[in-house]
Amino acid sequence: MELNNQLKALADKIEQLKDQIETEESTKHAFVLPFINLLGYDSFNPTEVVPEFTADVGLKKGEKVDYAIFHDEEPVMIIECKNWKEDLNLHNSQLARYFHVTHTRFALLTNGIEYRFYMDLEETNIMDEKPFLEFDITNLKENVIHEISKFHKSNFDIDKIVNNASSLKYTKEIKKLINGELQEPSYNFVRLFAGQVYSGRLTERIMEEFTELVKRAFNQTISERVSDRLNSALNKEVEKQQEEEFEEEEEISKIVTTEEELEAFRVVVAILRRKVSKDRIFHRDTQSYFGVLLDDNNRKPICRLHLDGNKKYISLFDQHKNTQREQIQAIDDIYEYEEQLLQTIDYYEQE
Known part of the structure; x- marks a missing residue:
């Protein structure tokens, strides 16, 4: 609960200050360092947080990543920061180079608002192209806060994070695919359902019809499930209220006006x-x-x-x-x- 409140406070601070933040350096100090601190690391302690961590690549010397977080005297995560206005998609390759030479387990790319956590799930010591954890700090959901808490100094366990990272990464990608299919069903997606309910030949005209039918059916199914959950929650609330009213009536019944x-x-x-x-x-x-x-x-x-x-x-x-x-x-x-x-x-x- 404490981490939840701290993240909310930081999100509120970002919303208030971002229009006044003009540089990458200001973004680091106003947004990123507070995030590192709420993970339990002391940004003023060079044994925990090392700024300008050396990440020389081959013959190219003087390369440095913005921060490295140390745990048990070993670098476990490098952090590359950008101005809060910048598009993070333009900087993946730079972080991948740093990841390869620093031999850390985790890499974080952030502009102080968007956070992308990477690992080497697909090939050892080669940073994955896609993050296993990604979020906007100003719009956090409870399950994401739970994942962030695993990076807190008091909870940090590399093996547990690694074991869960693969599941997180592929679940995130599957959810993206599902959302995409719900908005614009693909040919194969429509064919999967049309082929099971339509006995005739799936012509182009029939597929066009089923594209709309599949889209409508999925949206209706989701709406019905949401409605069922809301009704269930409302029924529980009504039951609770009735119980409270009954208890109140019992209390009132104890009062005798003489x-x-x-x-x-x-x-x-x-x-x-x-x-x-x-x-x-x-x-x-x-x-x-x-x-x-x-x-x-x-x-x-x-x-x-x-x-x-x-x-x-x-x-x-x-x-x-x-x-x-x-x-x-x-x-x-x-x-x-x-x-x-x-x-x-x-x-x-x-x-």
């Missing part, structure tokens, strides 16, 4: 009728007191009566709704507080 309390209410009404109509005076009984309200409004309490114990009390209210509790011996003693009760009505009428 004849003594009703008699006291009639005394209060008799006093207040000098100022307001009796139709505006209401009572509400609770487990701890019997309340009298103006206009049946909780924000307009007139008095509270405590008559269930050995000693009886009336609580009165001043213009700031501060209470003053007075002991009474009998119901008729309420008449002694006529002035205060009428004054309370004046407070509300003046408002």
